[in-house]
Amino acid sequence: MTSPIARARIFIDGEAGTTGLGIRERLTSLPVELLSIDPAARKDPSARRAMMAQADLVVLCLPDAASREAAAMADEMGSTRPRLLDASTAFRVASDWVYGFAEMTPGQADLIATAPNVSNPGCYPTGAIALLRPLIEAGVMDTDHAVSINAVSGYSGGGRTMIEAHEHHGGPAFELYGLGLEHKHVPEIELHARLSRRPLFVPSVGHFRQGMIVSIPLHLADLRGTVRAGDLLDTLRRRYDGSPTVSVAPADAALVAETLAGQDTMELRVHGNDEHxxxxxxxxxxxxxxGASGAALQNIRLMLGL
Incomplete structure (x- = not known):
């Protein structure tokens, strides 16, 4: 674990976006100094570089291409470069960036705490990896298992255009998307869940602002050995025992996606029928x-030793 930085200075590059605003709001709970750029200069490379030079940690809340440019800008600063936490998709499968899902596997939080560059996980992958990786590491599921992932998210995950469509014009009640099967989160799920076979991922959006459910159906006979639903539950409980952010909850007959809106925790469940x-x-x-700002705050705390 890193030693705490006295009144660490943080610059959010892209603080006006949904994730940036969420991180900014959460930072009020930490003993840090938030550096803000003049809105008129937020696209000025020299002004952004000057802000980076003052910061201990820079949080990138930018589109992928802009995040890559910002990371290259930081690298040009050499030994004086700040540490980076990137909220885009740009570096989530990069070998020289640490993946910022602290509960993913034992020791991951320590890697985040000392890393110069950390990639904040995607919302869908956070749920999928949390469910799959413990089963694979426990030897319950083969890495080449034919995994299907279904997920529904609140419309706030779709960015400004989708938010405006739902809040001002009344968006669809339910919409499947990504049906070209090229969703940008798939490589992230495949790598960090330790799958050797590309999962089938079907995301969707509901007419509610915040919340998400990721679901993975399984035929128990396709798993290793004679596995019962309780064995899957025990595996997840062992992995996340004592975690303040990830809990393993009892199965329920129905789930509402919005229940955890406004919270930075995650609930995992196993809904099983051993007879079938x-x-x-x-x-x-x-x-x-x-799935976004809450995970970023968790990573910021680890990176600054708070």
């Missing part, structure tokens, strides 16, 4: 909380 040899794994979280 079937189970459904679910993860419920706030797409803007544990």
């Amino acid at each position: 040899r079937q189970a459904v794994l679910t993860a419920r979280l706030d797409n803007l909380g544990k």
Whole structure:
């Protein structure tokens, strides 16, 4: 764990976006100094570089291409460069960046605490990886298992255009998307869940602002050995025992996606029927909380030793 930095200085590059605003709001709970750029200069490379030079930690809340440019700008600063936490998709499968899902595997939080560059996880991958990786590491599921992932998110995850469409014009009640099967979160899920076979991922959006459910159906006979639903539950409980942010909850007959809106925690469940040899794994979280800004705050605390 890093030693705490006295009144660390943080610059959010892209603080006007949904994730940036969420991080800024959460930072009020930490003993840090927030550096803000003049809005008129937020696209000025020299002004942004000057802000970076003053910061201990820079949080990138930018589109992928802009995040890559910002990271290159930081690298040009050499030994005086700040540490980076990137909220885009740009570096989530990069080998020289540490993946910022602290609960993913034992020791991950320590890697985040000392890393110069950390990539904040995606919202859908946070739920999927939390469910899958413990099963693979425990030897319950083969890495080449044919995984199908279904997920629904609140419309706030779709950015400004989707938010405006839903809040001002009344968006659709439910919409499947990503049906070209090229969603940008798939490589992230495949790598960090330790799958060797590309998962089938079907995301959707509901007409509610915040919240998310990720669900993974399983045929128990396709898993290793004679596995019962309780074995899956025990595996998840062992992995997340004592975690303040990830809990393993009892199965329920129905789940509402918005329940954790505004919270930075995640609930995992195993809904099983041993007679039919079937189970459904679910993860419920706030797409803007544990799925975005809440995860960023957790990583900031680790990186600054708070």
